[in-house]
Amino acid sequence: MIPAQFDYIAPTTLDEAVALLSQHADDAKVLAGGHSLIPAMKLRLAQPQLLVDIGRIKGLSYIREEGGQIRIGAMTTHYQIESSARLREICPLLPEAAGQIGDVQVRNKGTIGGSLAHSDPAADWPAAALALDAELRAVSSKGERGIKAADFFVDLFTTALEQGEILSEIRIPIPKARTGQAYLKAAQPASGFAVVGVAVSLVRDAAGKCEAAAVGITGVASKAYRAAAVEKALAGASLDEKMIAAAAAHATDGIDANGDLYASAQYRKHLAAVYARRAITAASR
Amino acid sequence: MKIEGTQEISADRERVYSALIDPAVLQRCIPGCEKLEATGENTYSARLRAGVGSIKGIFNGAVKLEDMQPPSRYRMIVDGKGQPGFLKGSGEIALDEKNGATLITFSGDVQVGGTIAGVGQRMIQGAAKMMATQFFTAIEAEAKARPDEPPPTHGFFRTALRWFSGFIRRSVAR
Amino acid sequence: MKKAISVTVNGVVHHQDVEPRLLLVHLLRDVLNLTGTHIGCETSICGACTVIIDGQAVKSCTILAVQADGASVTTIEGLGTEANLHPVQEGFWEHHGLQCGYCTPGMIMAGAQLLDRISSPTADQIRHGLEGNLCRCTGYQNIVEAIQYAASKAK
């Protein structure tokens, strides 16, 4: 399997990259890690005329804390996040989700920005971004803007990024004290993609009750989503087994689930509730 | 693969029906449709470009409308082929009046072949739904537009579709 | 259309003009004649094409050669020599961690990466560390033992 011909430019600045994108409009495609795009190109399902490799732009790969936020450069690899001791301390959901993506080699090369911008319906990062209330920074020749994760995922492989925009950074509010988090996933045995993946971040009050919860779910529908009904049921609730199960049962309320060969829509909906229950339980420990 | 669904459109049934069988409207509403030319009665040759995101697949084929019973139902048959594979579909589209609006019920069978079938099975259901929604949303805009207005543009879809199958679009078109 | 790249492979610098679409694995195999890196699936699943770029195990069938411009690549040919095998290579030999040998170079590279990160992995950690590599012959058990052997040997 061999990609069709294309031209390739590796700009060294973001400005240069966005200029190239606006110049080549529909014909250009951003190459981040390439672990979603290159397989599609090898199958010739994707045949961009120009690849703009943002891998040589300095300063797109970092994890830092600033302004009460964790800021992660779009070109930060899954492995960098997985192995960050600091993140494990202040926002364990990130390394936990990172460590469940694909396999070791994919995590070494694939990037958080590339994955989010691709918006595969079974990717892991969208669930985590939603549960962490991430803001995704988009840069274009017109400037920079922030897009809330909740608005970012539009449909199957479709994001709110506009033509000419590059996802540059992911900003996540530093979780408050008494935050519990978890990401649990049922992986498709061949591809490793999420059949269902549930990311949970919840804050407990001093008495141990759930003050607020955010739940992001991937794999079930055409895009990852926030399970609002689960969050609502958890808010103010005591986190006992029964309560958690009752809340988790709402995991797919109002969601139009998809099925495939491996798992029907009905089974996915069921798994979503099971994994929501397990993830909430894990997060509340 | 079976696809079925319903879509409520807040426009009266005659208008929706005439939009659904008007080739000019269809061309605007079928996502990625670049050309829809009559080749016979209710038979059109079509050219579709899956020109969004990273995908540039071009599909050539035919669209045929049959069993037309205005304003309540008809049948659409789509057949197209391109480098990434082929798509065939046929489906019933039924229109019912519902409190002044129109309830569209569609049910059909879509078959994809070639690379897309061999490697994309996990996305096909989601893709078909996406296309259906986009098609009927566009139809709604058409049906609601006043006759003296210029036709609505559906450029939204061009940027919205960051996925890899123009062929699926056609699935939903029929 | 061709791009000039310079890649260090197993310590040797190579300057090449390549098509942008040339996959790293084809650069290694077809241009540089390092055929120890294999191709087994083309969809980034099987791991037969695993090499180490700047310390990171990656799948060279899913990386463009141009992406490796300026990088340092280690392939199986550069991991050890017959007289001085890498502990993971030695483990595979000692514990019959290979049969047909086709997945082996990629498996060894992944094993080497694993031991770089976890010096004394449990059997479970080894199995998870090899989730990006398929073997159809061995059933993996001897590969697990091979890597355990390498871990104890490296100490």
Next chain:
Amino acid sequence: MAEKYVGQRVKRTEDPRLIQGLGHYVDDIKLADMLHVAFLRSMYAHARITSIDTSEALHAPGVVAVYTGQDVSSKIGQVPCGAALPDLKVPDHRVLATDKVYFVGHPIAAVVATDRYAARDAIDLIIVDYEELPAVIDVEGAASNSTVIHEHFGDNIAYKLTAGEGDIEAALASADHVVKQRLVHQRLAPIAMEPRGVLARYLPGEKELTLWSSTQIPHLMRTQVAIMLGIPENKLRVIAPEVGGGFGSKLNVYAEEALLGWIAMQLARPVKWIETRRENIQATIHGRGQVGYIEIGCKNDGTITGLRYNVFADMGAYHQLLTPAIPTLTGLMLSGCYKIPAIQMNTTAVFTNKMATDAYRGAGRPEATHVIERAMDMVAAKLKMDPVEVRRRNFPTPEEFPFKTATGLFYDSGNYVGALDKALEMADYSKLRKDQAAARKDGKIIGVGVSTYVEICAIGPSAATPAGGWESATVRVEPTGKVTVLTGASPHGQGQETSFAQIAADALGVDLNDIAVVHGDTAIVQYGIGTFGSRATAVGGTALVLALEELTKKATRFAAHLLEAEPESLQFEDGKFSTDGKSVSIQEVALAAHLARNIPADMDPGLSATRFFEPKNFTFPFGTHIVVSEIDRDTGDVKLTKYVAVDDCGKVINPMLVEGQIHGGIVQSIGQALYEELVYDDQGQLVTGTLMDYAVPKAAMIPWLELDRTETPSPVNPLGVKGVGEAGTIGATPAIVNSIVDALSPFGITHLDMPLRPELLWKIVNNAG
């Protein structure tokens, strides 16, 4: 012979090159001026080709030639089918499609270009118009389908065959119970990690064609390709270089092998084709593909009275080398390791619009074992007996061997109860059952599954095989004393370079490292049959033993001459011939034999021997596998928590290699039981077309395998070996399925078809329809 190496865990001699990435598989071989071939393949399951336009492709950069079916169909003979059965319909099978395509992946055109990228690019420029036809997909409905794939046959039935002995009607009528079950053996992809590949070179002056191919059968391929191309067999050389796994998928002669040879002859330049994984899944043979109906009769005490198996076997669109023969192997092994007085198998083999099935590891025997081992569990469930007890009651005793089955076989030797008891002890079976009862009370879903299997190996007597069932070996002691072994059994990962060297080293008393085992090159190695059917050691190893014996005899006479003694007075030990305090080493003998200045007048110079071994019977390895499984009530996920296997493959040359074979076989079984399935949709699209959807087991899915052996030598060959290449794949699948069915028996389940995916199990547990 002194056993210094045989029976030992000798490290493999092939490994140093492989662990350094220095082995040479087909794609690693490059020739000057080499061209690359890519194929355009059908995206339809069944269609008439109305036109092919290759003009644009021909003018594409780098393209040297484009060939279609029209160009080659009269030049290259049919892709061969070696199986002969009464009234077998054999479709005309050309190397490229001509007027019709019959399955997704059917090759239509070949592009030849200066590099692989250009060849691939040009594929997209070929325009084919098709008239699509209805596809025949359902195996059970194919026979009566109004669409006929090969029209002149009139229907889609490839053959019908009734086999077995005993009065099955009476046997079932005499039973206290008859258990019936429909059972599906899903289609599988062999997925050798190295896909297929061919490199062809033609030397016009010498008129010599050389094919490097990733094949298990270089000699058989040479014969067949020579016939296909109409060239003298002695001008065709086939080389199987390093072969990256086969599992039966390379026990074949494929269209691409002949076509590449032909193209090389046309262009007088070397041409190479390397299969992509997508092509491999579409157009390399598939395995299994049977839908059957079991009827098994039993007495109240558990005695089996008879077994009937009515089966629809999916041939695919064409026959490959052994396609029609595979179900007959199922028929042979239906008796399992039990005394069953009457057995009948009624096969309806059908054509469908899919790739051909053929020999995938086990080749018909996993199907048989699955049938009988599932049936034994269903009998146990019916009688509320322990499945182990039902098995015990129907075993022949070790004294009853050779044991004749109602399928017409004579099992060579066996101690079924011995292997069973050892496995039960290792697994602590009675404790497992107690634990299971306790766990069930706690709401856990735990199962224990047992399979006691026997399989047929060492294929096999020539009378029972299509192309010779013997094997060959040559042993040569070179003038410098180094030993060359040439074997016709061309391995692809089994380690014969080591195990055959072990045999030779012991026989000649030389160091293992002084032996080179050469294989896979028809210009170097005498004709041989190949490595498949778990035959290499039992048949090929025996040929080697015979050659070693003959060589030793010759050497003894040379040595006696040198020592001026009678041959009978010589002792041969540790590589030395001695008598009366005088001695000469085999290396010295070899040199003297080559120098030929001082050899007996009636002896030829040189020191070598070639022998062929024709086995009198198959061998029948056996064993017991025990599996404990636990099902997650919430998700249906299965965890195999214990795996015990006791296998008996007769005498063992290298226990390490034997364990490796068992491990690999079991894991392929786990794949079939839990994960793998090739799915064609009802239009014939292969929707599990990559390893993203076709799930080959990964390391983390596999439990620790606890292995042990019993050793019942085979009387069929002097080594006493039986064969082990397929045992794991044959014995394991039913043990896993039995375990999961056992776990779900409280839910009223007596049978489930593979693969046992979580959703299926979840639906049962949660009764979710």
